[in-house]
Amino acid sequence: xxxxxxxxxxxxxxxxxxxxxxxxxxxxxxxxxxxxxxxxxxxxxxxxxxxxxxxxxxxxxxxxxxxxxxxxxxxxxxxxxxxxxxxxxxxxxxxxxxxxxxxxxxxxxxxxxxxxxxxxxxxxxxxxxxxxxxxxxxxxxxxxxxxxxxxxxxxxxxxxxxxxxxxxxxxxxxxxxxxxxxxxxxxxxxxxxxxxxxxxxxxxxxxxxxxxxxxxxxxxxxxxxxxxxxxxxxxxxxxxxxxxxxxxxxxxxxxxxxxxxxxxxxxxxxxxxxxxxxxxxxxxxxxxxxxxxxxxxxxxxxxxxxxxxxxxxxxxxxxxxxxxxxxxxxxxxxxxxxxxxxxxxxxxxxxxxxxxxxxxxxxxxxxxxxxxxxxxxxxxxxxxxxxxxxxxxxx
Amino acid sequence: xxxxxxxxxxxxxxxxxxxxxxxxxxxxxxxxxxxxxxxxxxxxxxxxxxxxxxxxxxxxxxxxxxxxxxxxxxxxxxxxxxxxxxxxxxxxxxxxxxxxxxxxxxxxxxxxxxxxxxxxxxxxxxxxxxxxxxxxxxxx
Numbered sequence: 001x002x003x004x005x006x007x008x009x010x011x012x013x014x015x016x017x018x019x020x021x022x023x024x025x026x027x028x029x030x031x032x033x034x035x036x037x038x039x040x041x042x043x044x045x046x047x048x049x050x051x052x053x054x055x056x057x058x059x060x061x062x063x064x065x066x067x068x069x070x071x072x073x074x075x076x077x078x079x080x081x082x083x084x085x086x087x088x089x090x091x092x093x094x095x096x097x098x099x100x101x102x103x104x105x106x107x108x109x110x111x112x113x114x115x116x117x118x119x120x121x122x123x124x125x126x127x128x129x130x131x132x133x134x135x136x137x138x139x140x141x142x143x144x145x146x147x148x149x150x151x152x153x154x155x156x157x158x159x160x161x162x163x164x165x166x167x168x169x170x171x172x173x174x175x176x177x178x179x180x181x182x183x184x185x186x187x188x189x190x191x192x193x194x195x196x197x198x199x200x201x202x203x204x205x206x207x208x209x210x211x212x213x214x215x216x217x218x219x220x221x222x223x224x225x226x227x228x229x230x231x232x233x234x235x236x237x238x239x240x241x242x243x244x245x246x247x248x249x250x251x252x253x254x255x256x257x258x259x260x261x262x263x264x265x266x267x268x269x270x271x272x273x274x275x276x277x278x279x280x281x282x283x284x285x286x287x288x289x290x291x292x293x294x295x296x297x298x299x300x301x302x303x304x305x306x307x308x309x310x311x312x313x314x315x316x317x318x319x320x321x322x323x324x325x326x327x328x329x330x331x332x333x334x335x336x337x338x339x340x341x342x343x344x345x346x347x348x349x350x351x352x353x354x355x356x357x358x359x360x361x362x363x364x365x366x367x368x369x370x371x372x373x374x375x376x377x378x379x380x381x382x383x384x385x386x387x388x389x390x391x392x393x394x395x
Numbered sequence: 396x397x398x399x400x401x402x403x404x405x406x407x408x409x410x411x412x413x414x415x416x417x418x419x420x421x422x423x424x425x426x427x428x429x430x431x432x433x434x435x436x437x438x439x440x441x442x443x444x445x446x447x448x449x450x451x452x453x454x455x456x457x458x459x460x461x462x463x464x465x466x467x468x469x470x471x472x473x474x475x476x477x478x479x480x481x482x483x484x485x486x487x488x489x490x491x492x493x494x495x496x497x498x499x500x501x502x503x504x505x506x507x508x509x510x511x512x513x514x515x516x517x518x519x520x521x522x523x524x525x526x527x528x529x530x531x532x533x534x535x
Contacts, residue, residue, distance in 0.1 A: 305429050307454035311397075311405065324429055324454070333429070345426035381411055381458065383422060383433040383450040 003317045005363045010152050010354035016205040022249040026242040034239050044241045051248025058255050060188040061214055067231045068244050071211040072179035075198030076103035078213055079175045082221035083144045084111050091141025097121045097129055098339040100148050126288040127156035127340050144173045149181035153323055153336040154287035155296025164193030179203055183254030184293055206250030210243030261357045265294040268364050272297050275368045280375055301349045303385035304378040309351055312374040318367050323350040398489035401459040408458055410465035412448045421508020424501050430457045432501050434509040442473045456495035463487050464502040477523055
């Protein structure tokens with residue numbers, strides 16, 4: 001049987017069995033609408049409340065500050081549009097970064113069309129923003145700073161606590177897209193001065209189609225979906241009870257296992273990085289050496305193209321991803337890889353491997369062995385590599 | 396996403412490699428966009444393509460179209476090789492996803508570039524052959 005190794009956990013994760021088991025009764029047994037008055041619906045309402053409490057506790061927030069959404073992209077859209085709308089009298093300037101997820105970047109582009117001005121902060125070669133540049137970008141009319149907690153491609157963890165402190169000092173609302181970080185690294189919204197935070201269920205072994213937005217109580221944010229009194233009148237639509245229960249369960253388990261997973265995944269991840277850097281020539285690690293998500297490794301292999309690499313890995317039963325243009329359907333490679341200063345031809349050869357608590361040492365070694373073999377094969381085919389070898393011979 | 400033929404030519408590329416002292420060689424594409432294709436031709440005194448090899452940096456479709464293009468021109472006369480269009484390459488591969496059509500254009504252009512090189516080296520004019528563009532990405 002072909003081996004199956006899933007190393008694309010930043011794209012999505014497997015729903016944990018325990019999470020699914022907790023969700024199932026809310027399809028067939030307790031299917032009531034939590035907004036209904038009869039006792040039967042009380043079960044559903046209690047489940048929603050419990051999930052909300054669990055998530056709030058995980059962030060050091062209050063339960064009424066958690067709003068369930070359809071996922072991370074909706075949360076990002078809501079946070080940015082709601083603050084823009086609420087603060088437009090104060091100013092029309094927003095600060096974000098060049099490495100955000102498109103849910104932020106495209107929402108910012110939309111707001112620019114509505115007359116807002118957006119500053120996109122640069123990052124250094126490791127994907128880290130410069131706090132002085134952030135401070136320098138702040139203006140009288142700056143109403144919002146949105147910086148992702150951790151980058152989805154290269155795994156770099158931004159200095160959120162310091163950003164929060166700067167935002168607070170200047171009286172500016174601070175949003176963070178924590179889709180990759182929530183459940184992976186400790187987050188406390190008060191200690192980090194986070195005013196809004198987006199997260200998604202399926203990135204932490206919960207179900208797809210459910211996420212939440214944390215919004216500090218003092219913020220006056222408007223309704224995103226109109227048509228009902230759910231979520232304190234701010235997000236209409238019948239509650240996705242099984243999804244919410246699943247998100248709550250996934251959060252609880254993620255918090256309970258965080259420390260242990262962090263240790264285990266970091267160890268495996270470091271083994272993966274060490275082997276690739278030592279055993280494959282002409283390769284670079286993208287992202288930060290220490291300030292990075294425990295499960296993320298991202299490389300660029302010179303002279304080869306990412307999609308070819310992915311297809312060959314797929315033939316070996318390995319699921320991974322790349323920031324090459326071919327995988328995005330455009331001619332440009334990932335904006336994140338370009339933002340850390342990589343030339344196009346290097347960025348095209350990127351490979352992201354994101355492991356999980358289920359990944360074993362054997363999986364990692366198998367993946368490394370396959371990558372080594374495939375890289376040799378693809379370089380044999382590459383005219384860039386042929387030219388490189390000839391140039392070296394002549395020198 | 397890809398047809399079985401594309402997958403076959405990608406995983407077992409035909410005629411991959413170099414020709415020492417080729418009669419003609421052409422490189423097209425652009426590393427910025429993620430595709431570079433190089434074709435080597437060995438043309439005999441009667442103008443028949445005795446051998447054709449390729450090297451390609453690019454996605455699965457880029458490798459498969461290169462491989463198929465070499466098969467289509469091998470053993471052909473120069474005029475016949477000129478008739479190997481991107482459409483012919485695509486059809487032979489049972490089609491390509493729309494975003495990958497440019498790979499087949501690149502294959503056609505790579506053959507033309509190698510033939511152009513051959514013509515220049517031999518001081519001849521190949522009827523119907525235009526000077527190839529070495530970067531077709533601007534057209535998209």
